[in-house]
Amino acid sequence: MDKNGYPINAHPLSLNESTQLANALDTTEELKRDFLKPLGLLPKNVLYINPDHNGYVIWHTPSQRVDLFFVDNLGIPNGKTSIPPLL
Numbered sequence: 001m002d003k004n005g006y007p008i009n010a011h012p013l014s015l016n017e018s019t020q021l022a023n024a025l026d027t028t029e030e031l032k033r034d035f036l037k038p039l040g041l042l043p044k045n046v047l048y049i050n051p052d053h054n055g056y057v058i059w060h061t062p063s064q065r066v067d068l069f070f071v072d073n074l075g076i077p078n079g080k081t082s083i084p085p086l087l
Contacts, residue, residue: 047087061086 002008013021036051048058063085070076 058087 036049036055036057038049042049043059045061046057046059050056061083064083065080066083067079068081069078
């Protein structure tokens with residue numbers, strides 16, 4: 001390939017050439033870095049986004065009443081319970 005990405009001297013690729021091509025097409029680092037970059041408005045409960053390589057999100061969940069379900073062998077009854085606000 002030339003500097004503009006056009007093929008030159010079409011031929012079967014050698015191992016070295018195919019490795020260089022695979023490295024040029026590898027976007028895994030970009031996918032790892034850009035997963036926390038929002039494209040639009042954020043929900044109200046999202047408080048902070050760190051889009052770095054090892055990024056994270058902080059969000060708030062308000063207090064609520066939820067149904068909890070347990071497997072029978074635990075001996076815990078199913079039912080509604082209050083969940084506190086979570087960060």
